[in-house]
Amino acid sequence: MAARIARSITKSVLSKEQSEGDGARVFRSIGSYALRNLDPFLMLDEFDVRAPAGFPDHPHRGFETVTYMLEGEFLHEDFKGHKGRIGPGDLQWMSAGRGIVHSEIPANDKRNHGLQLWVNLASKDKMAEPNYQELPKEEVAHVSPEPGVDIKVIAGTSYGTTSPVVTRTPTMYIDVKLAKGKKIEQEIPENYTGFIYTLAGSAKFGGQEHVSDAHHTLVLSNNLGTYVPVESLSDDTHFVIIAGKPINEPIVQHGPFVMNTQQEIYQAFSDYQHGRNGFEGASEWTSSIRD
């Protein structure tokens, strides 16, 4: 049995609200100036959006978007006619691969609150066919090791429960709610890049000083740590723990295109403008869900 080594917190960053999309406001975690190079993760936005604001027609190539709704509902539609709703607790794991053009718009003018994580793809997967894994709340794996500890397993494994989501870039992603005084120890595979994003309440993470409010990103030490301990200090503690296997390839990003070379970025822009290599039909398409 390998030794169990606790990961510590090496950095804590408070996210500030910023404008995104069309009139939308997001708390940007990963991808902000202070939180780059967390390979394989490119961006984590906590969005809190009311219609008519949203994220209208835009492309993606070379990575995955993981949309997880906490409250409210989003509508989505892509340029090949794939459309649907993402409601509270629902998950959309979209592998854009060689090209997706879509629109992501709140379903109403109430609070529509959730997380969108961007996971990079290895060069071998960047030009793959696009793929959706869409889980309604009921199909999101769930484990409660004891009363007052509720864990949604969005990807990977927690307390013996494994998500059905297939991750091209090996990823562990859990949504954790803890009552006061409850503790968990979440296994983090060795050499995975890991971080915690706080949503509510306060807790001691990694056995250190607690973080007393939401919108904080806590970067986990990169040592050979095999788990992260968390002890809740309030009744409404809510956070996510995300970890992934680094890809260790060059990253050239230009907005929603993430490739390995500048030439591939030029190619992505050209393909998008001319409707080629996965962007067929893109230049003629506009979403209907905006209306």
Ligand SMILES: Nc1ccc(F)c(C(=O)c2c[nH]c3ncc(Cl)cc23)c1F
């Ligand atoms: N400017 C810009 C450029 C490219 C994008 F893909 C986006 C974008 O779609 C999002 C960025 N944060 C998000 N949080 C939640 C949701 Cl549902 C979507 C987004 C965007 F805003």
Ligand SMILES: [Fe+3]
């Ligand atoms: Fe998008």
